[in-house]
Amino acid sequence: MTPMKRNPALLAATATALALAALPPLTTAASASPSAPGAQALDWKKCAGTTVDPRQECATLRVPMNYADPDGEQIGIAVSRIRSENAGARRGALFLVPGGPGGSSLNDPSGKGQKLPQSVRDAYDLIGFAPRGLAPSTSVDCGLEHGDLALSKLRPWPAADGSVDGNMDTARRMADACAANGGELIKHISTRNEARDLDRLRAALGERRISAWGVSYGTYVGAVYAQLFPQRTDRxxxxxxxxxxxxKVSRAWLAGHERGVEDTFPVFARWAATPGNPHRVADTPEEVRARFLRLAARLDKELLPWPGANPPELNGNVLRQTMLDSLYDPDDFPVLADLMLAAEQGTLPPAPPAPPEAVLQNVAAVGAGTLCNDIAWPTSTALYQEGVTQSRAEFPLTAGMPRNAMVCAAWPYKAQEPPVTVTDRGPSNVLLVQNERDVATPLSGARKLREALGRRAVMVTVDSTGHDAYLDNGNACGDATVSRFLATGVRPATDTYCR
Incomplete structure (x- = not known):
């Protein structure tokens, strides 16, 4: 296996690259009658390419670039659908809301949508989309330096000595590039605007209400949509x-990795200490942890050349980033274990493949625009240094990264609107599903969303490890609970635990 096989940013970028071939060029609105009064008509066509289900259709939705000027410049949102498999059982449309920011669900009706049970596929048209700014929607690009596209740069790992000065320099360099190359669109990429785009899509589909399956960052999109348009939500x-x-918004998401790694690393350590495991790292879980920390500290001082990688070396932070990526899915534990074993011997596997640089540029720009436009980040180097120093002491595995400065610390634009406050006002039709051990969206953060939604929601906590619970890294109990809700509307009466 190659390192970072299931890295979420690489997966999002790869999915976006595939989606580029799945949609016809952006077109103007169709001349047919709109599906709802005042709504745009969608000109559905067969999707291009051979990687999608032949039933999947593609279209382009036109939306305002700036919702404060709704009659001004319009941009295209690439959308897709597979219709309900049983017209007599059809309930409505199920929006597949991707993670990221920077992820696409354009091919999800053909992909993970087909993992849904028949009862759900009968009940809904499955709807995918590429969020604003993400190709093949009208796209944005910051023109970042190649080195700044490295995941160990996009995640703000501090210097080996804990200094954040280099991170602040990187933030300024990246922000300047976005200001120079991002155009007007990058100012208008935000979660609030993505939710507005989805409501335009709802209207274009002729739906009074929509259902949704939002994953990871898509849960925040879903929560914001439900806050802004509560009466337009179904399940x-x-x-x-x-x-x-x-x-805090995105700053809280980054900070959550401290807890997420501490929740999840012990599972990796037990696995990596199991007798008979061909990827065994040490005799005990405690030794696995100590060995990882020693190796990362050694690589901070003595990097190993890694031709073809970005950066072309294995240093302590690249190892830490590989650790973070590998904990997303227990299937990827061997990636981290094998890299540790190889690095200790001074040899490395071939560098992991990367998507085309144009795709990485696009994904990075959408991510930066969303994270930085949703909320204003602090600009004080001293504040970040204080947080990183404290974090390094309390959470050595993540070495201070979760409290460090990203590009948003130097973002050149002011947030045009305040962050959305998620509340319990609205219909009680939300089901949260959450793995107990999740490196990216830890249970502690999920409980805060559950608390914010109050009476509107019920949460199913799943005794499982990994990111993405439903039909992926969860368990049969959790999957059955979610499927029943989507198909019938029946939720548990109270918060529940799926052992």
Whole structure:
């Protein structure tokens, strides 16, 4: 296996690259009658390419670039669908809301949508989309330096000595590039605007209400949609949930990795210490942890050349980033174990393949625009240094990264609107599903979303490890609970635990 096989950013970028071939070029609105009064008509066509289900159709939705000027410049949102498999059982449309920010669900009706049970596929048209800014929707690009596309740069790992000065320099360089190359669109990429785009899509589909399955960052999109348009929601599943703290928003998501790694690494350590495991790292879980920390510290001082990688070396932070990526899915534990064993011997496997640079540029720009436009980040180097120093002491595995400065610390634009505060006002039609051990969206953050939604929601906590619970890294009990809700509307009466 190659390192970072299931890295979420690489997966999102790869999916976006595939989606580029799945949709015809952006077109103007169709001339047919709109599906709802004042709504745009969608000109559905067969999707291009051979990687999608032949039933999947594609279209382009036109939306305002700036919702404060709804009659101004319009942009295209690439959308897709597979119709309900039983017209007599059809209930409505199920929006597949991707993670990220920077992820696409354009091919999800053909992909993970087909993992849904027949009762759900009968009940809904499955709807995918590429969020604003993400190709093949009208796209954005910051023109970042190649080195700044490295995951160990996009995640703000501090210097080996804990200094954040280099991170602040990187933030300024990336922000300047986005200001120079991002155009007007990058100012208008935000979660609030994505939710508005989805409501435009709802209207274009002629639906009075929509259902949704939002995953990871998509849970925040779903929660924001449900806050802005509560009466337009039907059955909402939020899977692997983000902390909605309106005072921090994306800063809380980054900070959550401290707890997420500590929740999940012990599972890896037990696996890596299991007798008979061909990827065994040490004799005990405690030794696995100690060995990882020693190796990362050694690589901080003595990097190993890694031709073809970005950066072209294995240093302590690249190892830590590989650790973070590998904990998303227990199937990827061997990636981290094998890299540790190889690095200790001074040899490395071939560098992991990367998507085309144009795709990485696009994904990075959409991510930066969303994270930085949703909320204003602090600009004080001293504040970040204080947080990183404290985090390094309390959570050595993540070495201070979760409290460090990203590009948003130097973002050149002011947030045009305040963050959305998620509340309990609205219909009680939300089901949260959450793995107990999730490196990216830890249970502690999910509980904050559950608290914010109050009477509107019920949460199913799943005794499982990994990111993405429903039909992926959860368990049969959790999957059955979510499927029943989507198919019938029946939720548990109270919060429940799926052992």
């Amino acid at each position: 909402f599943v939020l899977d692997s949930n983000d902390d909605p703290d309106p005072a």
